Every structure is written in C-alpha cells, then in structure tokens.
Amino acid sequence: MRWLLGRIGVVVLTCAILLVANRLIIDNIKEYYVSVLVLCGLYATLAVSLNLINGITGQFSIGHAGFYAVGAYVGGAWTMLIRPLVVKSLPILQTGTQIGDHLNLFIALVLGTVCAGLTGLLVGLPSLRLRGDYLAIVTLGFGEVIRIVILNMDVVGGPRGFTPITELVNNHGIPLVWIFGLLVVVVAFSRNLLKSAQGLKFLAVREDEIAADAMGVNTTRVKVTAFVIGSAFAGAAGVLYAHCQTGITPDSFDMNTSIIITTMVVLGGTGSISGSLLAGIALTALPELLRNDFIKEYRMVIFSTLLVVFMLTRPQGIFGHREIALPRFLRRLGRKGEPNP
Amino acid sequence: MSQTGLLSIDSVTMRFGGLAAVSEVSVHVDKGELIGLIGPNGAGKTTLFNLMTGVYTPSEGFVSFDGNSLNGRKPFEIVGSGMARTFQNIRLFKALTALENVKIAANIHRQASLFDVVLRTPRLLKLDAEIDAFSRDLLAQLDLADVADVRASDLPYGLQRRLEIARALATEPQLLLLDEPAAGMNPQEKAQLMGLIRQIRERFSLTILLIEHDMKLVMGICERIYVLEYGKLIAEGKPEEIQKNPKVIAAYLGEETE
Numbered sequence: 188m189r190w191l192l193g194r195i196g197v198v199v200l201t202c203a204i205l206l207v208a209n210r211l212i213i214d215n216i217k218e219y220y221v222s223v224l225v226l227c228g229l230y231a232t233l234a235v236s237l238n239l240i241n242g243i244t245g246q247f248s249i250g251h252a253g254f255y256a257v258g259a260y261v262g263g264a265w266t267m268l269i270r271p272l273v274v275k276s277l278p279i280l281q282t283g284t285q286i287g288d289h290l291n292l293f294i295a296l297v298l299g300t301v302c303a304g305l306t307g308l309l310v311g312l313p314s315l316r317l318r319g320d321y322l323a324i325v326t327l328g329f330g331e332v333i334r335i336v337i338l339n340m341d342v343v344g345g346p347r348g349f350t351p352i353t354e355l356v357n358n359h360g361i362p363l364v365w366i367f368g369l370l371v372v373v374v375a376f377s378r379n380l381l382k383s384a385q386g387l388k389f390l391a392v393r394e395d396e397i398a399a400d401a402m403g404v405n406t407t408r409v410k411v412t413a414f415v416i417g418s419a420f421a422g423a424a425g426v427l428y429a430h431c432q433t434g435i436t437p438d439s440f441d442m443n444t445s446i447i448i449t450t451m452v453v454l455g456g457t458g459s460i461s462g463s464l465l466a467g468i469a470l471t472a473l474p475e476l477l478r479n480d481f482i483k484e485y486r487m488v489i490f491s492t493l494l495v496v497f498m499l500t501r502p503q504g505i506f507g508h509r510e511i512a513l514p515r516f517l518r519r520l521g522r523k524g525e526p527n528p
Numbered sequence: 529m530s531q532t533g534l535l536s537i538d539s540v541t542m543r544f545g546g547l548a549a550v551s552e553v554s555v556h557v558d559k560g561e562l563i564g565l566i567g568p569n570g571a572g573k574t575t576l577f578n579l580m581t582g583v584y585t586p587s588e589g590f591v592s593f594d595g596n597s598l599n600g601r602k603p604f605e606i607v608g609s610g611m612a613r614t615f616q617n618i619r620l621f622k623a624l625t626a627l628e629n630v631k632i633a634a635n636i637h638r639q640a641s642l643f644d645v646v647l648r649t650p651r652l653l654k655l656d657a658e659i660d661a662f663s664r665d666l667l668a669q670l671d672l673a674d675v676a677d678v679r680a681s682d683l684p685y686g687l688q689r690r691l692e693i694a695r696a697l698a699t700e701p702q703l704l705l706l707d708e709p710a711a712g713m714n715p716q717e718k719a720q721l722m723g724l725i726r727q728i729r730e731r732f733s734l735t736i737l738l739i740e741h742d743m744k745l746v747m748g749i750c751e752r753i754y755v756l757e758y759g760k761l762i763a764e765g766k767p768e769e770i771q772k773n774p775k776v777i778a779a780y781l782g783e784e785t786e
C-alpha cells in the first residue's frame with residue numbers, strides 16, 4: 188500500500204500548488220489576462236486530449252468541438268436545470284459557499300465527462316472499425332449534428348444560448364483551479380500511458396494496424412479506448428468552459444473550433460504530448476495578446492492554411508513524435524559552447 | 529487428426545471476386561516439423577498465410593490449430609493461441625525502436641488494465657519490468673542487443689528481417705510462419721538466415737512453416753514441402769521427391785527463381 192500513499196501524496200501536493208498558484212494569479216493578474224489563461228488551459232486540454240486520438244493512436248478525428256459541446260451543455264444543464272430541483276433535499280449543493288461551489292462543479296464534471304465519453308463510444312464504435320478517412324468524415328458530420336441538435340433544443344436556449352451559473356463566473360478562482368487541475372490530469376494520463384510498455388499498443392496501431400493485429404493487439408479496442416477517453420476529456424473541458432462564461436451558444440462549438448484544435452495537434456507534433464500542450468497555449472495566447480486586427484480577422488484563414496501546409500509538408504508537426512525534454516535541450520545548449528573534439 | 533497434429537488446413541478455398549487465389553488446398557503440419565511452401569509468383573502462398581492467421585476468412589473449408597477451429601476468429605486472437613507470422617514485405621513499427629517493436633508483441637501474455645497503467649500500480653511496474661527483461665533477452669538471443677534502441681526504419685535490411693522474426697517470437701508461438709524471410713538477401717546473408725532458423729527452432733522448440741523462392745534454401749532445410757501453382761496444390765513430399773516431380777519441374781520451367 189506504500190505506492191498508494193505515494194500517489195495520494197502527489198495528488199495532494201498538486202492540489203496545494205494549484206490552490207496557491209490560483210490565489211497568486213487572482214490577486215496579482217488583471218481579469219483580462221485571467222480570462223486568457225482560462226482559455227489557454229482549456230485549449231491545451233483539448234489539444235492534448237485530441238492528441239490521444241490523432242497523434243498517439245494515429246486516427247484522424249476532426250469533430251472534437253462536438254464532445255466539448257456535449258460536456259458544456261450537460262454540465263450547464265446540471266447546474267441550471269437539475270441542481271435547482273435537488274437542492275431542496277440536498278442543501279449542501281447551494282452555491283455561494285466554497286464547498287457548495289466545488290461540489291456542484293464536481294458533479295457537473297462527472298456528468299459532462301461521462302456523457303461525452305458515452306457519445307464518443309456511440310460515434311467511435313461503428314466508425315473506428317473502418318479504415319482511413321471514414322473517421323474524419325463521420326466526426327466532422329457528428330460535430331455539426333450535435334451543434335444543430337442543440338440549436339433546436341429549447342430547454343437549453345436554442346440559438347439564444349444558455350446561461351450557466353453566474354456565481355461561479357464571478358468567483359473566477361473556482362473554475363481556474365479545476366481547469367488547470369484537468370490539464371494536469373490529462374497530461375499525466377497521456378504521459379503514464381506512453382511510459383508503460385502497455386501504452387506501446389496505441390503507437391503500434393498508429394504505425395501499422397495490420398502488423399499490430401498480427402502481433403496480438405486488439406486494434407478496435409485500442410482505437411475505441413483512445414477515442415472514448417479523448418472525447419471524455421473534451422467533455423470535461425466543456426463543463427469547465429460553460430462554468431466560466433456568462434453564457435454559451437451553439438456557435439462556440441462550430442467547425443472552426445474543431446479545426447483550431449486539430450491545427451494545434453498537427454502543429455505541436457502528432458504524438459508529442461508536450462508539443463500539443465505548447466501549441467494549445469501558444470495558438471490561444473498569441474492571437475489574444477497580439478490584439479492585432481489583421482490576425483483577429485484572418486485567424487481562421489491563417490489556421491486553415493497552416494493546417495494544410497503542415498499536412499502536406501510535415502505531417503508529423505514541428506516536434507514530430509518527440510517530446511520536448513528540458514534536460515536534453517540544456518545538454519545540447521551546453522555542447523554548442525564546447526570546441527569540437 | 530494424429531496425436532502430434534498441430535495445424536490442419538482442410539480443403540480451403542479463397543475467392544477474390546472471380547479469382548480463386550487458393551482452391552481446395554489441404555495442408556497438415558505436425559508438432560516440431562519444418563515445412564516448406566513453394567510455388568511461382570501469384571500461386572497463393574501469402575494468401576494461404578492470410579487465411580491461417582485470420583486476415584481473411586476462407587470462402588470454403590476449415591482451418592484448425594492445436595485442435596481448435598480458427599474460422600471466424602480475429603488475427604489478434606489467433607496469434608494469442610500460438611501462431612505468429614512475419615510479412616513478405618517487412619511491416620515493422622517503423623518509427624519505434626527495435627526494443628519497442630518486440631515489447632509490443634511481448635504485451636500479448638502480460639496485459640494490464642488501463643487503471644493499472646494510469647495509476648502506475650505495483651502490478652503494472654512489475655509487468656513492465658518483466659516485459660523489458662523478456663524483450664531484451666530475446667533481442668540478445670537473436671544478436672540484436674546492440675541495436676535495441678535504434679529505430680526500426682534505420683536498421684539495415686537484413687536486421688529488419690531478423691527483427692521481424694524476433695517480434696514474432698516475442699508472442700511465444702508454437703507455430704512460426706515465415707513469408708519469404710530471405711527475399712532480397714545475398715547468398716552469405718541467406719546462409720546466416722538458415723543457421724538462425726535452425727537455431728531458433730531448437731531453442732524455442734518451434735514448428736515452422738516457411739515460404740521461400742530460393743530452392744537451395746528450401747531443399748536444404750525443410751523436411752517436407754508443399755507446392756502451390758495457380759492456387760492449387762500440385763505436389764507434396766520430401767525434398768528429393770519434390771525435386772524429381774515432373775509437375776513441379778514444369779511449374780518452375782522458364783520461371784526465374786530469385
């Protein structure tokens with residue numbers, strides 16, 4: 188049981204660091220920059236989770252925003268529609284208190300994650316059996332179907348949008364902790380997967396599906412697993428997004444969003460966790476911080492062009508399959524200074 | 529089926545549209561045998577391997593292995609029951625190292641749950657250590673220890689062929705199917721390969737079914753030979769019988785043996 192204590196220690200330590208960092212950020216950074224941070228955390232999560240599907244397992248899904256939407260709307264529906272009904276019998280769910288807010292967000296997260304994961308299973312099971320570009324077409328269609336279904340659902344506001352809980356929005360600190368907590372979880376998950384010999388099965392499917400099958404890898408199962416987990420993480424990001432916005436509309440989850448996430452994965456390097464993480468942060472922060480009208484206006488054109496150019500010239504992305512390891516980078520820097528032997 | 533029977537292919541037919549790539553072929557392999565499968569280009573040899581390993585389901589007929597029918601079973605299940613293969617046109621996991629290639633196959637009998645993987649439980653750490661030791665040992669036995677950390681695509685051609693054999697062995701098979709393992713090798717490399725095949729056969733007490741174009745290699749090493757032509761079995765027997773068989777001579781007449 189020593190290992191269990193060790194793991195719990197890591198979790199507690201991470202939570203403590205997140206809470207302290209959160210306090211520092213809220214107290215010292217302007218609200219505008221906090222909102223940029225929020226978006227960076229969310230998009231980094233989306234990119235790393237899509238990387239599980241597209242980079243590590245080698246599938247090509249371009250409908251990630253659909254799962255993001257499922258999470259956002261299910262989470263929002265809990266907080267705004269279902270919670271008010273249960274709160275009478277369970278007063279602890281009253282928002283406004285620290286415990287109430289965190290507990291409420293936690294339940295929303297669980298529901299949103301599970302629903303997005305189940306949706307992933309529903310979409311992935313039939314389409315992942317097929318090879319090649321079918322998945323791209325199916326996921327593209329699925330993303331649009333979800334958006335249009337939401338557009339026509341009056342309970343969640345249809346085209347007018349849906350207003351999730353405002354107490355949490357005003358209390359910025361709460362979503363921020365969860366957002367970076369989620370990012371840590373998705374990165375740790377991917378890293379642990381790749382660190383184990385078991386995780387090599389996912390890479391085998393990417394490298395050569397027929398050979399993987401012949402070496403005893405249940406390829407359908409591996410692909411569905413990656414797809415469901417990637418979708419579930421996107422759903423979790425959606426829940427948190429819904430709870431730090433004053434409102435969500437179906438437009439926040441359109442094809443452009445899917446394309447942005449796909450671009451992040453492709454640029455960061457298919458299969459590189461650190462690459463997706465950095466690309467997710469950089470591609471969110473740069474357009475925001477540059478505040479350049481040209482970039483704002485032509486953002487989608489630039490992203491789509493980048494995506495096409497990279498797919499044609501360097502499909503493995505900037506970092507390729509490699510991770511960015513600080514020690515190796517420093518070693519290389521050190522070596523530059525030395526005279527050639 | 530006899531006491532020692534391991535593989536039995538019972539009048540199997542495989543049609544692609546109008547073409548019968550394999551038609552009414554029966555093959556029987558006993559435990560411990562080293563059997564050759566020869567025939568001109570397009571005779572249906574690789575297709576027969578694909579039928580045995582579950583890539584294709586036979587249009588007619590049955591394949592059974594170790595007493596169990598294989599019809600309708602998936603490739604990953606069949607390899608788990610003890611039949612592993614190499615590919616005619618090398619199919620390594622190119623971007624991964626030699627060691628990682630072997631580890632993937634070694635996973636088959638050492639599976640952990642996703643829960644174990646994510647939390648890195650003691651069970652996972654133990655399995656990972658076991659897979660690592662097993663894979664390194666296997667690479668060493670095949671003289672590949674020096675290139676364990678080299679990407680598969682960076683290996684010279686001969687070593688890639690050897691790594692494919694190592695990877696198949698990592699699934700701990702009873703029956704090993706080799707699809708033209710000597711293709712593209714020079715005579716010296718071929719001699720080395722023959723030595724290797726004999727050696728792994730002894731060491732891992734394997735039964736081997738070998739597709740090969742090089743007559744000298746097949747005649748020198750196999751105990752029994754099956755000959756295919758246009759999808760049909762035209763001869764079966766000991767090497768010296770096959771060599772004298774007029775049908776086989778006719779099939780190979782004018783045919784450039786590579």
Ligand SMILES: Nc1ncnc2c1ncn2[C@@H]1O[C@H](COP(=O)(O)OP(=O)(O)OP(=O)(O)O)[C@@H](O)[C@H]1O
Binds near residue numbers: 568
């Ligand atoms: N998936 C497929 N679809 C259609 N035809 C196929 C398929 N696979 C094989 N064939 C055909 O079946 C016949 C036998 O092919 P196969 O690859 O089994 O021959 P082979 O004996 O292995 O030849 P080689 O010595 O060239 O490797 C060929 O005519 C080939 O074109």
Ligand SMILES: [Mg+2]
Binds near residue numbers: 573574575616
């Ligand atoms: Mg062939």
